[in-house]
Amino acid sequence: MxxxxxxxxxxxxxxxxxxxxxxxxxxxxxxxxxxxxxxxxxxxxxxxxxxxxxxxxxxxxxxxxxxxxxxxxxxxxxxxxxxxxxxxxxxxxxxxxxxxxxxxxxxxxxxxxxxxxxxxxxxxxxxxxxxxxxxxxxxxxxxxxxxxxxxxxxxxxxxxxxxxxxxxxxxxxxxxxxxxxxxxxxxxxxxxxxxxxxxYPMDRPNIAFSVEQVENEDEKLVIMKRLFSQYRVPSLVYFSSRQAAEEVAQELASSLDLRIAVYHGGMEQQDRITIQQQFMNDQLDIICCTSAFGMGINKSNIHLVIHYHLTTQLEAYIQEIGRAGRDGEASVSLLLYSNKDIQLPKHIISRELPSKQELVFVFNKLKVLDDADKPLPIKEEEVVNCFDINEVQWRFIKYHLENHGIIKHNSIHFQQETWDHAFKQIYTYIEKRTMIKQAKLAEIIDWIYQQDCLRKHLYKGFQSSYQPPVFQCCSNCGFSWKDWQPQQTRRKGNTYSWQEQLKNKLLIGGANETT
CATH class of the missing domain: 3.40.50.300 (P-loop containing nucleotide triphosphate hydrolases)
Structure with missing residues (x-):
């Protein structure tokens, strides 16, 4: 109609x-x-x-x-x-x-x-x-x-x-x-x-791009402390490591008079929801997070997004910086990197899918289970103990085994020819996906070392043109922190740090016992 x-x-x-x-x-x-x-x-x-x-x-x-x-x-x-x-x-x-x-x-x-x-x-x-x-x-x-x-x-x-x-x-x-x-x-x-x-075009003309090369992690902290001391704006700092997110959040919280929280997929769901709501309600200034945070977050006044680590692909980077400046105000995306930072995304890519040795081990273990007429493990800890791989790798293998008819309704169906064919197909697929991921990583590395306009080259794989910047462009086109003058935020009433919030929830009679 x-x-x-x-x-x-x-x-x-x-x-x-x-x-x-x-x-x-x-x-x-x-x-x-x-x-x-x-x-x-x-x-x-x-x-x-x-x-x-x-x-x-x-x-x-x-x-x-x-x-x-x-x-x-x-x-x-x-x-x-x-x-x-x-x-x-x-x-x-x-x-x-x-x-x-x-x-x-x-x-x-x-x-x-x-x-x-x-x-x-x-x-x-x-x-x-x-x-x-x-x-x-x-x-x-x-x-x-x-x-x-x-x-x-x-x-x-x-x-x-x-x-x-x-x-x-x-x-x-x-x-x-x-x-x-x-x-x-x-x-x-x-x-x-x-x-x-x-x-529709995805470029955001009110976001400026800055890429800064550093020598080590300590220099990253120095830069962030300086920026957060100068600019009090709702901010996100993205990490590829949960441990790094926790450690940096703790270091920033001990050095700055700001409300800082950490957020990653290893936290309890209720705690993640609490932190997200606090940030949405302007009760937190900075979130140190992994990619688990931000999707669908409709907070208009985020004005600074920092990448402490490299993402594994430009798509993820564009998604994460796109959480800034939804109110149309001047915002900044800062990417900090050192030469050794490339090792972490390489490691992440290598561990997302099982290796050939791990695939061989899983197939052999499945044969043992089938011979003994034992069921497949279901719980995460059972999968890890049985196959010596993580749950993500098992979900990947199980999906393909179901497609090949080797697993049906959580039971094993053994036929040697089918198993041999499935093994070859799955391993070929793993090699193909790994090559695709490595190529995507190469794209973002090329972008970091780009001498031409960063804005122009960030979006070229997605669209044929881009809008001219309405504030500043990028660090290759003369971006200056001195020319960025965002509106500073103020605290609203009595609030608690995320550490205090979580601590108080565990104490009888704590200040936030009912929250």
Whole structure:
């Protein structure tokens, strides 16, 4: 059906309080309401969520949203309920069994349901979805299909099966960073359907880029202490190591009169949610974090993003710097690096997928289990003890063994010819993926050493042109800290550091016992 823009604007105002659409939103929504499959690439901070939240209000049925992070789901559900959109829920592993079963029993009462790709693979969840009239199937942060699906979260590659189980409703795939190759990867993983593409430039003209070479870690700390002493603005510092994030957060907190927290995937979920909410409410100044933080965070006044370590690819770097300057104010991305920094991303790439020796060990162990008629290990610690690999590597291997018919319903099916073929196929795939990752790492290293404009070369793999900077450009084009004069933030009332917050939660009668 064709929908007039004036009608959509009225609905936008009525349901969400916005007077007008941002670039790309109305075009995407019209195609969704017309029943088309849509691939939308819009820059960070451009309001991608409205592209499915408004249709969820207008369509006659349920909208399913595949979301990568629990904290992102919880935050979006909270925001929607604050706007009086009550028929929304999130199904995630943070819920206890009783709460989850309660939500699943009344799924038909919701118009918008957030869920992770892993939970979508549970047969009971799929069974409940089959009973719904699904009007729209959304993959938010769709680059995760390409970026994580091949290794870290293979359940992203199974979404096509879930879509078919939902009677093949129209599909909306949304992302902020996707090269033409990644766009192809997304569409292929979703069954090769015909998609209408709405691709918009992702460059952010209000972010200046500074790359500074240092001798060692101590020099990085000196630079950060100087900057944070001079500029009190909401800031993110990205690390590739959890330990480094914790150590630097502690060092900064002991040296600066700022509220500083650490955030990474190894922390308890509730603690991560608490820290995220404190940052959103301006109760924290700086987050020292891994890539686990930031996706879907709609905080407009982040004005400084520092990379303490190199990312493994430009896509991740663009996603992380895109969390700055969403209010349009002058913001800075600073990347600090020393010559030895290249070793960490190389190590990360080498450990994401199993080595040939580890693959041989897993196959031999599976044969032993099959001969002894023993079941596959299920819990993470059982997998580690049995196969001597981490859970991420096991998920990758298990996904491919299921594709080859060697594992069915968590039981082993041994046939020598099938096993030999599967081993060769999996190892060839590992080699291919490793080469792709190494090439992506080479791209960001080339960018760091670029003598020409950093802005120009950062976006050239994603789009044919870029907008001229509205403030300063980059360190190759004369960027100066002296010319950056952001508005400083002030503390709001009595607040506690993240260490005090967590400590008090464990003390009977602590200051924040009820929070």
């Amino acid at each position: 064709q929908v007039e823009t004036t009608f959509l604007q009225e609905q936008l105002q009525q349901n969400f309080g916005y007077s007008s659409f941002r670039r790309g939103q109305a075009e995407i929504i019209r195609d969704i309401l017309a029943g088309k499959n849509v691939l939308g690439i819009l820059p960070t901070g451009s309001g991608k969520s409205i592209c499915y939240q408004l249709p969820a209000k207008l369509l006659n049925g349920t909208t399913i949203v595949v979301s990568p992070l629990i904290s992102l789901m919880i935050d979006q559900v909270k925001q929607l309920k604050a706007k009086q959109f009550k028929q929304v829920t999130a199904i995630n592993s943070f819920m206890n069994r009783e709460m989850r079963n309660s939500v699943l029993r009344k799924l038909h009462t919701y118009r918008l349901i957030y869920v992770s790709p892993e939970l979508l693979q549970q047969q009971y969840v799929q069974g409940r979805l089959r009973n719904l009239k699904v009007s729209l199937f959304v993959i938010d942060e769709a680059h995760c299909i390409s970026q994580w699906g091949h290794e870290f979260r293979p359940d992203y590659l199974k979404l096509q099966e879930v879509i078919m189980a939902c009677k093949s409703p129209p599909v909306l795939a949304l992302s902020a960073t996707a090269t033409p190759k990644v766009q192809e990867d997304i569409i292929y993983a979703l069954g090769g359907k015909e998609f209408v593409k709405h691709i």
